[in-house]
Amino acid sequence: MATRRVEIAGTTYGFDHGAQYFTIRDPEFRHALLPVMGAIGVWADGAGEPSFVGQPGMSSLPKALADGLDIHQGVEITALRRAGSAWHLESGSGPILARHLVMTMPAPQASRLLGLDHPLSPSLDSLGIAPCLTLMAAFPGELPRPFIHLSSETEPLAWIAQDSSKPGRHAGLTRWVAQASPDWSAAHLDELPENLAVRMLPLLAAAIGAEPDTAVYAAAHRWRYARVATPLGEPYLRADDSTLWLGGDWCLGARVEAAWQSGTALAQSLARHLHAA
Ligand SMILES: Cc1cc2nc3c(=O)[nH]c(=O)nc-3n(C[C@H](O)[C@H](O)[C@H](O)COP(=O)(O)OP(=O)(O)OC[C@H]3O[C@@H](n4cnc5c(N)ncnc54)[C@H](O)[C@@H]3O)c2cc1C
Incomplete structure (x- = not known):
């Protein structure tokens, strides 16, 4: 449940570059979340089952759950x-x-x-744990919104989401998160993140109907161990x-x-x- 904070033209924006949303199916999970409901919102993404997100970012939920605990972060x-x-x-x-x-x-x-x-x-x-290469990109103003999120079984970008459409997010720029498929991610895993951003941005731009050079921010993140298959x-x-x-x-x-x-x-x-x- 990661949120990358980025300063763009003097304003700090967040990107959920890991988990996109979560479900609450287990009644015990629901019960455990009751004290931290202020850190949770429902993403109006049109899905049948509610898609829950941390707000203002996905990392807000683990932060709220960890409140008061003696945790040393950033210690490898x-x-x-x-x-x-x-x-x-x-x-x-x-x-x-x-x-x-x-x-x-x-x-x-x-x-x-x-x-x-x-x-x-x-x-x-x-x-076996598959990698996931992830692109974060921002475009000025309100872009036409072809979709809130889109999945594909065949395209290099297996998931594209309009991150800025989640509740409690900073307005101003339209922000997208795109995740490459396991195969595409494995094939490009060892490329430098700067090169990956250059490679992935046109794929995202084509999918959302934008010109790549209008992006005001683009960066890639490499999740080496993203999804366990079995x-x-x-x-x-x-x-x-x-x-x-x-x-x-x-x-x-x-x-x-x-x-x-x-x-x-x-x-x-x-x-x-x-x-x-
Ligand atoms: C790109 C992506 C998209 C996803 N999308 C979704 C989604 O939409 N919905 C959903 O429900 N789930 C999604 N998931 C899965 C979800 O994020 C994970 O299931 C969940 O966060 C796993 O939690 P965890 O605590 O098991 O592990 P992690 O969150 O991976 O935590 C492991 C921690 O261990 C730390 N660590 C590792 N090595 C060391 C070390 N040597 N010393 C100290 N610390 C170390 C890491 O820094 C990390 O903080 C997604 C995951 C990824 C990567």
């Missing part, structure tokens, strides 16, 4: 190992010691940190030594709601473990 864990009964983590801001470890990054990244010889690594590596089918993994849990959307499905279900089941397991200890 670069290595980990067992040190007696503790976990020793290496990070850019120094070592961290922990008795329990929960890993919720994409499965291949978790496997890399655990090491190929870890008993859980084969399960993590067996999940999820694990269990809400989380727990190592035999019982101090390590792994979860994330790759467990139940590549959707915000499935990520929440995984995290919640994982947290309940951890709480039971701590209670019993």
